Amino acid sequence: MPTRTPAALALAVWAATAVGCQAGSEVDPEAPFAGETVEVIVPFREGGGSDAYARAMAPYLQKHLGEGVQVRVQNVLGASGIQGGNDFALRRKPDGLTLFVTSGSNSLPYLLGEPAVRYDFNDFAAIVGSPAGGVVYVSPATGAHDMPSLCDASGLIYGGVSPTGLDMVPLVAFALLELDVQNILGYQGKGAARVAFEQGETNLDYQTSPAYLASVAPLVDEGTAVPLFTFGQLDQAGNVVRDPVFPDLPSFKEAYRACRGSDPQGPGWEAYKAVLVAGFSAQKNIWVHREAPPPRIEALREAAAATSTDPEFLAMAAELLGGYGFFLGTEAETMFQQATSLDQQSREWLLSLLRDQFDVAL
Structure with a gap:
């Protein structure tokens, strides 16, 4: 994660405080967004998951922020999502009029300390x-029909996109399970990886919950795919629990126990929980600068809370949300901090895995 010298940190805190106080003095606490335009930065191209999330939320945030407010979405592309984060952190005023939508593609590079990352979620x-959420499934041709048979299987072939993207979650899981698997990375997306599975090029795959329900569940019904476990969800207490969208499938913690006879532990397990949160349990987030005027932060959180219970929004966005709910305000921060508080030993374990198995040096 980004580091700062004490002098630079002190200067940044002084400057941010000065700007925040100045901006705060101009804000009407009763109508903090009256006549203003709020810009939502999406660090990916139009049509993707983060863009769809932002464009679904924007009109309802506008609705619940009150009359005279406009909320618009701007796509800031580059560096697989990192450029948009750097733009938000370094170029946008902390006045509460700019928001930033993130996904695992922003939080995982931050977690790994990639040099290109100039933003700090703190x-x-x-x-x-x-x-x-995500579901791991196999071809019945592997002979795997449950977790013990998966862990005993040979000749597994997994198709993914990148070891430092969302594929990091299954790749860490496979490493902890010590699967006999060949990882083929470089597909253009998980849709392409699923097609490779259907064509027999691979025999082990995962898909996010919406993609699984839309495209893999029919394969399960046909008998050409066997679901084995979900990545699980991390609760507020830091426990990996079953995915509420797939309550009949074991979480990864249960899957590990079924294979190894004991619960996972140690630095690899702590690394798994961190990437699970960064990639899935807190996958989509909307942020504002912490130094923004407090009335605007409060109003944004109230608008988000109202949106999360707006019947019209929930009906419109049901497929987009995939059956999951929301974390609001400080609850979202608490969840996200479980990803970014990775201890040094666990972080070294993760970096060693990337270096030794995937030739990625960070």
Whole structure:
């Protein structure tokens, strides 16, 4: 994660405080957004999951922020999502009029300390967050029909996109399970990886919950795919529990126990929980600068809370949300902090895995 010298940190805190106080003095606590335009930065191209999330939320945030407010979405592309984060952190005023939508593609590089990352989530205040889930499944040709048979299987082939993206979650899981698996990375997306599974190029795959329900559940019904476990969800107490969208499938913690006879523990397990939160349990988040005027932060959080219970929004966004709910305000921050508080030993375990198995040096 980004580091700062004491002098630089002191200067940044002084400057942010000065700007925040100045901006705060101009804000009407009764109508903090009256006549203003709020810009929502999406660090990915139009049509993707984060863009769809932002564009679904924007009109309802506008609705619940009150009359005279406009909320618009701007796509800031580059560096697989990192450029948009850097733009938000370094170029946008902390006046509460700019928001930032993140996904696992922003939080995982931050967690790993990628040099290109210039943003620091400690400088942001969460408005709202939404979890996602993922299901791991195999071809029946592998002979795997449950977790013990998966762990005994040979010749497994997994198709993914990148070891430092969302694929990091299954790759860490496979490493902890010590599967006999060949990882083929470089597919253009998980949709392409699923097609490779259907064509027999691979025999082990995962899909996010919406994609699984739409495209893999029919394969299960046909008998050409066997679901084995979900990544699980991390609760507020830091426990990996079953995915509420797939209550009949074991979580990864249960899957590990079924294979190894005991619960997972140690630095690898702590690394798994961190990437699970960054990639799935706190996958989509909307942030504002922490130094923004407090009345605006409060109003944004109230608007997000109202949106999360708005019947019209919930009906419109049901497929987008995939059956999951929301984390609101400080609750979203608490969840996200479980990903970014990775201890040094666990972080070294993760970096060693990337270096030794995937030739990725950070």
